[in-house]
Amino acid sequence: MKRAERGFTLIEVIVAVAILAIGIVAVSEVFSISLRSLRSTREGMDLSITALTEMRRILQDRELEEGSGTEAREDYTLEWEVEETDRDRTEGLPYRFLEVTVRVKKGRKVYELSTQRLVKGVFK
DSSP states (O other): OOOOOOSOOHHHHHHHHHHHHHHHHHHHHHHHHHHHHHHHHHHHHHHHHHHHHHHHHHHTOTTOOSEEEEEEOSSOEEEEEEEEEOGGGSTTSSEEEEEEEEEEEETTEEEEEEEEEEEEOOOO
């Protein structure tokens, strides 16, 4: 009488390795997607910080006037615009509203900030 040997057959080992390989590929794909997402988020944060910094610089100007400009920086383009707005709200007053817009562009990504500032001055 033969004794039954214990162990795995070749087919069982191959199936187990295939299942393990599929699991490893799936996990590595999740990590890859996460890294791309983190990189994209970091670029967005960098653009927003740049736009906010530029907005603060413009708003600190005590003699803020209408105008616009574009600057090409290392790896992004910076655009800013200051224009008078809401004239009907300040009609007859020694004040005017200026809308300040800052755009930072890097590749296909664009981050835009916009705000208004009340300044002393008369209509032109």
